[in-house]
Amino acid sequence: MSVLDSKAPKGELKDKWTYYKDHVNLVNPANKRSIDIIVVGTGLAGSSAAASLAEMGYSVKAFCFQDSARRAHSIAAQGGINAAKNYKNDGDSTFRLFYDTIKGGDYRAREANVHRLAEVSANIIDQCVAQGVPFARDYGGMLDNRSFGGTLVQRTFYAAGQTGQQLLLGAYSAISKEVATGSVKMYSRHEMLDLVIVGDKARGIIARNLITGEIERHSAHAVLLCTGGYGNVFFLSTNAMGSNVTAAWKAYKRGAFFGNPCYTQIHPTCIPVSGDHQSKLTLMSESLRNDGRIWVPKKKEDDMAIREKKKKPTDIKEEDRDYYLERRYPSFGNLVPRDVASRAAKERCDAGFGVNATGEAVYLDFAHNMKYKYGKVEATKKGITNPTEEQLTALGKEVIKEKYGNLFDMYMQITGENPYDTPMMIYPAIHYTMGGLWVDYNLMTTVPGCYALGEANFSDHGANRLGASALMQGLADGYFVIPYTIGEYLANDIRTGKIPINSPEFDAAEKGVKERIEKLLNNKGTKPVDYFHKRLGKVMWDKCGMARNAEGLKQAIEEIKAIRADFWANVRVTGTANEFNQELEKAGRVADFLELGELMAKMLWKEMNHVEVTSVESIKLKKVKLCVMTTNLHTLRHGNLKEMVNL
Amino acid sequence: MRSFKDGDVIYIEPFRANSFPVIKDLAVDRSAFDRIIQSGGYVSVSTGAAQDANNLPVPKNDADKAFAAATCIGCGACVATCKNASAMLFVSAKVSQLALLPQGKVEATDRVLNMVHQMDLEGFGNCTNTGACEVECPKGISLDNIARMNREYLKASLIKEK
Numbered sequence: 134m135s136v137l138d139s140k141a142p143k144g145e146l147k148d149k150w151t152y153y154k155d156h157v158n159l160v161n162p163a164n165k166r167s168i169d170i171i172v173v174g175t176g177l178a179g180s181s182a183a184a185s186l187a188e189m190g191y192s193v194k195a196f197c198f199q200d201s202a203r204r205a206h207s208i209a210a211q212g213g214i215n216a217a218k219n220y221k222n223d224g225d226s227t228f229r230l231f232y233d234t235i236k237g238g239d240y241r242a243r244e245a246n247v248h249r250l251a252e253v254s255a256n257i258i259d260q261c262v263a264q265g266v267p268f269a270r271d272y273g274g275m276l277d278n279r280s281f282g283g284t285l286v287q288r289t290f291y292a293a294g295q296t297g298q299q300l301l302l303g304a305y306s307a308i309s310k311e312v313a314t315g316s317v318k319m320y321s322r323h324e325m326l327d328l329v330i331v332g333d334k335a336r337g338i339i340a341r342n343l344i345t346g347e348i349e350r351h352s353a354h355a356v357l358l359c360t361g362g363y364g365n366v367f368f369l370s371t372n373a374m375g376s377n378v379t380a381a382w383k384a385y386k387r388g389a390f391f392g393n394p395c396y397t398q399i400h401p402t403c404i405p406v407s408g409d410h411q412s413k414l415t416l417m418s419e420s421l422r423n424d425g426r427i428w429v430p431k432k433k434e435d436d437m438a439i440r441e442k443k444k445k446p447t448d449i450k451e452e453d454r455d456y457y458l459e460r461r462y463p464s465f466g467n468l469v470p471r472d473v474a475s476r477a478a479k480e481r482c483d484a485g486f487g488v489n490a491t492g493e494a495v496y497l498d499f500a501h502n503m504k505y506k507y508g509k510v511e512a513t514k515k516g517i518t519n520p521t522e523e524q525l526t527a528l529g530k531e532v533i534k535e536k537y538g539n540l541f542d543m544y545m546q547i548t549g550e551n552p553y554d555t556p557m558m559i560y561p562a563i564h565y566t567m568g569g570l571w572v573d574y575n576l577m578t579t580v581p582g583c584y585a586l587g588e589a590n591f592s593d594h595g596a597n598r599l600g601a602s603a604l605m606q607g608l609a610d611g612y613f614v615i616p617y618t619i620g621e622y623l624a625n626d627i628r629t630g631k632i633p634i635n636s637p638e639f640d641a642a643e644k645g646v647k648e649r650i651e652k653l654l655n656n657k658g659t660k661p662v663d664y665f666h667k668r669l670g671k672v673m674w675d676k677c678g679m680a681r682n683a684e685g686l687k688q689a690i691e692e693i694k695a696i697r698a699d700f701w702a703n704v705r706v707t708g709t710a711n712e713f714n715q716e717l718e719k720a721g722r723v724a725d726f727l728e729l730g731e732l733m734a735k736m737l738w739k740e741m742n743h744v745e746v747t748s749v750e751s752i753k754l755k756k757v758k759l760c761v762m763t764t765n766l767h768t769l770r771h772g773n774l775k776e777m778v779n780l
Numbered sequence: 781m782r783s784f785k786d787g788d789v790i791y792i793e794p795f796r797a798n799s800f801p802v803i804k805d806l807a808v809d810r811s812a813f814d815r816i817i818q819s820g821g822y823v824s825v826s827t828g829a830a831q832d833a834n835n836l837p838v839p840k841n842d843a844d845k846a847f848a849a850a851t852c853i854g855c856g857a858c859v860a861t862c863k864n865a866s867a868m869l870f871v872s873a874k875v876s877q878l879a880l881l882p883q884g885k886v887e888a889t890d891r892v893l894n895m896v897h898q899m900d901l902e903g904f905g906n907c908t909n910t911g912a913c914e915v916e917c918p919k920g921i922s923l924d925n926i927a928r929m930n931r932e933y934l935k936a937s938l939i940k941e942k
Contacts, residue, residue, distance in 0.1 A: 185827040200807075201814050203854060220834060256830070263830035265823045265883045267847035274837030292847060299850060306822035313818040321811070344803055539851075549782055612827045713804040 137390070140573040141245035147228070150249040153574070157617055158624035165190035168623055169353040169632070171338055172196070173325045173380050176205035177297075177304055177604060178587025179359030181611025184307035187316035189616055191623075194351055195308065195317050196340055198324040198375060198718070203305040206361055206373040207607060210297025211418035211540065212281065213289035214261075214604040216254040221278050225286040227251045234602060237283040237470050238567070238595020241393070245574055246592045253613040254605050258290055260612055264303040268292050279423055281600035283470035289601040294418050294540040300604055304611070323349070324718065325380045326646045328356060328387045328583060331638045335387075335583035339639075339646045343718060346711035348646055350639050352632035354623060355582045357615065358384060359607075362566035362588040364397060366726045366733065367678070368670020370563035371403055371416040377722035378729050381570050381589050389578035392591030393568035394729065395736040398598055399679050400564030401474035404547055405494040412663075414562045415547055417497070418540055419600040422467045424506065424533065425497040425557070427474070428454045429486040439488050446488070446496055446556050457481055472597040475561035479679050482560070489558055498556035503529035561679060565603060567594040575618035576610060582622060586610035650710050653720045658703035662716060665700045666723045669693065669730050677734050686738040690731060697727040795860035799867070799903045810856050812902040813870060819898035820891040821874040823883050836882055846880040849873045851919040858913035858921075864905030869913040871899050872929035873921050879932050889936040896933055 142153045160168065168191050172183040175197040183195040199205060217230040231251040235242055258276070262268065268290050269277040278287040292299040311317040322343040329337040329352070337352035363378035364370035385391050402417045430436045431453050438444035457477055459466045469477070478495050481487070488494050508525030511532060517524065530553055534541070544552050570578045570585035572592055577584050587607040594602060676689035700723070708714040784790065792806065800808040838846075852873035859867050875892050878884030884891070907926055914923045 181827075188826045200810060201854070203814075208853075218833070256828075258833045259830040260825070260827060262833040262836065263823065263825040263883055265846075265878050265881050267843055267850045267877065267881070268833075269847075270838055270840050270843040272840050274839050274843070275834050292850075295851065298853070299847075302850065306817065307827075309814065309818045310822045310824060312814075319814075321814075616827065713807065 137571070137579070138573065139243060139245065140575060141243070142574065146231075146244060146248045149245050150252055154617055158621045160620050160624050160627060162190050164627040166192065167630070168192065168355075168626060169194065170355050170357065170619070171351055171353040172357045172359060173338065174205065174359035174361060174587075174589070175199075175202035175305070175308065175319075175321075176207035176359060176361055176587065177301055177607030178207075178589070178611045179205065179357070180301070180304035180308045181608050182357055182359060182586055182615050183317050183611075184304065184311050185612050185616045186619070187308075187311035187314075190316075193311070193317045194320065194353065196320045196323045196325060196338070196351075198343060199321060201321055202308055202319065203302060205301060206376050207301045207304075207604070208298045209371075209373065209416075210300075210604055211294045211416065212420040213279065213291035213296045213601040214257065214300060214608070215281070215284075215288050215599070215601040216258045216290060216605065217251055217288060218255050218258060218276075218278075218290075219286075219288075220276060221287045223286045225288050227254075229286065230254060230288065233284050234593070234599055235595065237599040237602075238593075238597050241396075241595035243574075243592045249614065250593055250606060250609050253609045256613055257605060257608045261300060261303050261608075264306060266292065266299050266303040268296075268299070279420055280468060282419055282422060282468045282474065283465070283599045284468075285465075289420070291420065291601075294420065294537055294543075296601075297604060300608065304608070320351075324721075325360075326383065326649075326721065327642045328380075328384050328580070329639055329642045330387055330580065331632065331636055334581045335384075336632045337634065337639065339642045341646070341650075344713050346709070346714065348643055348650075350634040350643060352634045352639070354626045354629060354632065355584065355619060357584045357586060358570065358578075358589050359586045359611070360589045362569065363726070363729060364563045364566055365722075366669065366730050367397075367563040367673045368666050369406065369411065369414050369674070371400065371414050372563075374413060377725065379722050379725045381585065382725040382729055384570060384578060384580060384583055384585070387580060387583075389580045389583060389585075390571035391568065391732065392571035393596070393736075394566075395677065395733045395740070396567040396591075396594075396596050397563055397733075398471060398565040398567060399475045399561045401471055401478055401561050402497060402559045403562035403564070404544065405489055405491065405558055405560040406562075415543065416562070416564060417544060417557060417559060418537075419471065421497060421499075421537060421540060421557075422474070424502040424536070425467065425499050426456055426501055427458050427467055427478070427495055427497055427559075428456045428556075429481045429488055429495050431455045433485065436486050436488065440490060440492070446498070447500075447554075455481070455486070470597060470599060471564075475679060478559075478561055487560075494558040494560045496556040497559045499533055499552065500526070500556070503533055503553075507532035563674070563678075565598055567591065567596060567598050575621055576615055577618075577622065584615065584619070586615060649721070649724075650717065652701075653704070653706045653717060653724070654708075654710055656701070656704055656706065658705040660703050660705060662704060662706065662720045662723050665696055665704060666719075666726065668696050669723070669727055672696070673730055673733070677730075677737055681737055681741065683738060683741045686734050686741060689734040690738065693727065693731045693734060697731070700724065700727055795856055797856075797859045797862075797865035797904070799865060800856060800859065808856075810854070812904070813854050813856065813867070815902065816867070816871060816895055816898045817874065820887070820894040821878070823878065824887060825883075838881060842880045846877045849876040849880070849921065849925050852917075852921050853919055855918065857916045857918060859904065861912045861916040862905065862907075863910065863912070864908060866907045866913070867899050867902070867904035868907040868926045868929070869917065869921055869923070871895050872925040875929045875932055876925040879928065888932065889940055892929060892932040892936045893940060896929075
């Protein structure tokens with residue numbers, strides 16, 4: 134029986150990371166060359182980790198299921214990346230970034246990790262700028278910032294509405310530089326299908342070459358899972374179609390703990406669902422809430438008229454609009470944290486004030502700021518006295534275009550409406566998963582030698598992630614945390630030598646992977662994979678989504694079990710094993726989602742029924758195998774830190 | 781898709797270019813783009829070696845142009861639509877982004893020579909200024925970038941020490 138130990142260093146919060154760096158084990162450069170590291174996933178966390186570790190001298194093998202490292206889903210992040218630079222002179226500091234992140238996450242993140250994140254945040258910006266990432270700048274040539282939800286300062290660095298793309302291309306350029314020298318061996322179109330444990334340590338993976346279908350064995354001294362989140366368990370999410378939980382789930386099945394699996398972020402500003410045919414949702418960046426005001430009509434009759442298309446939103450008079458976020462939260466206004474904004478939108482729509490045909494949409498309106506915030510400034514700059522309303526709108530439109538141009542274009546392409554003239558319609562959707570593999574301060578899971586970085590781990594965002602913190606965490610873990618913390622473990626592995634791939638453990642893992650593929654292909658059922666994925670998604674969204682109750686969760690647990698049984702009895706996977714077979718890839722991922730979904734529902738049900746873990750005894754291995762109870766962290770926050778196990 | 785009516789014919793085919801071999805159905809292998817980036821599409825800065833981000837001011841105009849080039853998503857539509865299967869728009873977008881920024885200046889000479897060399901090795905065709913790439917580009921990358929790359933290439937060829 135082992136007890137979870139965060140291994141957070143002793144001392145004051147602000148001194149922990151410094152103390153750690155001063156005392157961590159190091160591996161000398163000559164020894165690094167004989168140590169192999171596998172990095173699975175090449176998003177922000179994976180690419181930055183692979184590049185940094187290779188620069189240090191380790192031999193790195195990087196895997197991604199996409200056709201190129203540059204196509205990882207980090208590329209889709211829009212808004213920005215936080216850093217405590219205080220370039221705006223508005224009172225920001227490392228502590229404030231730490232505090233905002235902890236508070237935004239409902240005090241459920243691990244404080245030591247979050248403080249470290251805040252400390253290295255400034256280095257990330259330096260690193261990215263040095264790589265040539267084209268962040269937005271002001272006329273003096275200095276970096277520009279904007280605000281995001283849950284903060285009162287401007288600390289978000291951005292590159293129009295495609296910050297993720299620019300940061301990922303920066304990390305991709307860093308990994309490309311190492312691929313060129315041979316320090317990183319890149320395996321694209323390879324999917325990890327199992328984690329191999331030798332002794333009690335993670336020593337390799339089984340991967341499928343997605344082009345030839347060949348099952349390959351790869352060994353290493355440590356395995357880094359940088360495999361993102363599992364939002365696609367809900368079928369409809371803002372995640373890429375390929376994003377999946379498989380790698381993390383295999384680690385879980387091999388003994389790694391899952392932390393807070395039920396903590397999923399529901400992002401308030403997505404393009405609303407339009408019908409059953411849809412396979413994916415699109416995010417509209419939170420940065421839009423800097424200049425967009427969220428409202429629904431005050432009067433039911435106006436709402437009905439809008440739904441029946443008898444009135445346009447621009448016909449509703451100012452005094453008949455309910456700017457409900459500004460009404461309810463005067464100090465944060467439209468920039469409340471994401472969970473608050475999502476719940477508030479649901480509250481209004483449930484009360485019958487939704488503004489589209491399905492009743493599940495609210496307005497995000499830029500007209501006011503276009504005219505009075507930007508239009509006026511531009512008019513003054515151009516020396517126009519007494520500008521007309523039309524002039525103000527035209528002038529302001531140019532500024533809005535520069536700030537959010539690509540987002541407005543995207544909205545227009547998807548909905549066919551012009552958001553410069555009419556307010557956008559938005560509704561909350563699944564976006565990010567704060568939960569993930571449990572990791573200690575070193576980012577190691579409970580399986581020795583198996584690490585989880587970025588969205589794949591659970592440690593930094595508590596119950597709710599603040600905007601522009603995902604990019605920060607991914608890059609912090611990859612560039613500035615793992616290069617230090619991995620030495621602590623690998624220093625003991627310098628004499629191990631190459632890990633053989635012909636051991637019984639590799640044999641067994643490969644056999645298991647092959648058997649499952651055979652089973653899927655030979656099932657010869659009648660229903661396609663998507664049929665099951667959609668059904669799972671509907672249960673998850675209806676019963677484990679924004680609103681949950683004990684009864685619904687109980688039903689969900691049973692329904693998911695039934696869908697899983699139906700899947701294994703009736704799924705039809707076309708094609709063969711030894712070819713490029715996307716249906717087979719999907720089938721494996723959905724099979725894992727069907728197991729994860731049940732875990733999430735069970736954890737929610739436990740929380741709902743206040744099954745608290747409050748003593749050291751009950752935190753022993755078996756009993757919390759499912760999840761580190763979050764109520765625990767809450768207890769930790771409020772006092773008896775000393776008596777509790779260091780979570 | 782809104783512009784299509786019921787009954788309209790849509791013709792779908794994989795990207796056509798010898799340098800993008802077809803894997804299966806509509807999927808093609810675009811790893812040639814990865815190898816071009818590996819030949820020099822980066823700034824050689826190791827993690828931890830960076831100075832404070834604001835120590836290096838970049839004129840807004842340059843930063844905006846670099847950003848416009850950096851919006852390239854490497855989809856390869858430029859290659860597929862080009863009658864010569866030229867990758868000049870893709871390569872020039874990366875060369876331009878880094879040539880416009882002070883961070884990229886140090887390696888600018890080698891970068892443009894190496895990337896163009898790799899582009900040729902991969903079998904992409906030459907640019908004949910048709911402009912189909914610019915029309916097709918989903919991110920609106922401008923032909924100006926190709927002109928800039930040609931200038932950079934000429935300059936580099938002249939000053940490169942053998």
